[in-house]
Amino acid sequence: MTMFTAVTHNIHVSVNTFYQEDYSYPMSQHFMFSYKIKIENKGNDTIQLLRRHWYIVDAFGQQREVEGEGVIGEQPIIRSNKSYSYISGCDLKTEVGKMFGTYLMENLNNGNLFYVLIPEFLMVAPMRLN
Numbered sequence: 001m002t003m004f005t006a007v008t009h010n011i012h013v014s015v016n017t018f019y020q021e022d023y024s025y026p027m028s029q030h031f032m033f034s035y036k037i038k039i040e041n042k043g044n045d046t047i048q049l050l051r052r053h054w055y056i057v058d059a060f061g062q063q064r065e066v067e068g069e070g071v072i073g074e075q076p077i078i079r080s081n082k083s084y085s086y087i088s089g090c091d092l093k094t095e096v097g098k099m100f101g102t103y104l105m106e107n108l109n110n111g112n113l114f115y116v117l118i119p120e121f122l123m124v125a126p127m128r129l130n
Helices: none
Strands: 003-008 011-019 031-041 047-058 063-069 083-092 096-107 113-124
Touching (some): 011 113, 031 113, 047 083, 083 096
Antiparallel strands (some): 031 083, 047 063, 047 096
16 A cells, blocks of 8 residues: 655645445446545644645546535644544546645644645556556
8 A cells, every 4th residue: 555645834644545346336437435644733833724625637637626624524623743634535437546635724823824735646446456
């Protein structure tokens, strides 16, 4: 399993992906993936994740965007030297795809808003690796 990581403003974002065979239907061009994201605050200030903005691209190059408040219904507060993890999912019409994007964060110590990169990560169905 490959981990993808990006660091922005002392915030480390790491992603692991998993193919969800039980929820995928290759004959119908429906491939389901889950991903686990860990956000580590290595800075000195307390931060809050306010929004997410995702780009999802399949093997045909078709791109869709997802934007909204928080993640999985939460706007987590992450104190200095603490982390927050969550699991979510994505469906594709192809065996291979990728995602990347940004989180909008607020520094709760001074009120400044800033973006944190979500690293580009691949989603590959195991049958594609053969």
